[in-house]
Amino acid sequence: MQIAVTPDPGSWVVIPEFPPPGWARMEAQTRSLLLDMTGPQWRAAFANLLEELRRTERGTALARLLHVGEGGHQIFAVDLSLVIAQDDGSKEGRRATQRALIAELLPRPHEPQRLRPAPRMAGFQAVSEDTEAGTTNRPSAVVVLRMAGLPTVPVDLVMKAWKATPEIVASALDDMVALGHVVAPVEALPRTPES
Template sequence: MQIAAYPPSERWLTIPEFPPPGWERERARRQSLRLGLHTPDRRAELERLLREVQRMDRPTALARMLYLGDDAQSLFAVDIGLVIAHDDGTKAARHWAQQQLLKGILGPVQPVRLRPSPDIAGFWGRADGEAVGTISHPGVVVVLRKAGLPTVAVDIVIKVWAARPAEVVPRIDEIASLARGVAPAGRAPASSHGFS
């Protein structure tokens, strides 16, 4: 399912599917200036991460963006996808399905309940292991369901790459806030009444 994502903050940089040559260098320069981060080290780190993230496999049915914090420890990449929900929509079935998605991506994990707004609910989990926090294995995954999406029921799956979980967890609310601006491609994000 194709996805449209509208990040809520100037801290999020959407990475195009097919960026032109030299895009990373120019984008790193402009973003660094805009955020007032003039150090060459910071710009080089941003440029390196933009290049690295573009080498990751990228299914066409996801949105990819970068979080631009104030220091090198708060740079990380995020992939957002939509997964069709095959549960019956009850609270217990929804919870079970979301936890299974988390376990399918991260392996054994302790799901943590997350409710960023009355109409969005789900879980997040953090991974353990050697490759965690690299571009080969996400360090944190968030699975949320948004009430009232104008199609079949879907879970929003947000995978966080290129940062250790300890660096990402303090920003879990900012990551979860991305769900507010997610919709199937061709449809604007919907608001709704909420979940029980």
């Protein structure tokens, strides 16, 4: 299922799958001005990071973002995907499904914490017990949210944080959870007359 996300550009960079030529360099220049980090070394390192994230394989239909905290801190990648839920839609079924997703994606999690970031959104978040930077296969943290009223079938939004240690990701989990408010399946987006 395709996913669309429109995050706060002050904290997030959306990594396009097929960017125009020079995209990473231009994004790094813009971001360095926003963060008041105008050194050429930082800009070059940031452009290289954006290119690396773009080239890292995407296993399924997902959106990839880079979190950039204030002052260029809390930098980590997040992959977002929508997973059709195979449960009966009850609270117990949803919780079992979401806990199973976390267990599958995060081999050594701390105890998952329940989330209720909005009246029509519920789920769990968990951070890895590992101390090393996460990868796409072994993320640092996972957030799973069920959002009522998306498509007609129950769908969980799965967010995997990687490219930083669990400690760094844990300090910005609220920003990650907030992404649930700006995500929609592509099929659910309003159509314009041109499309």
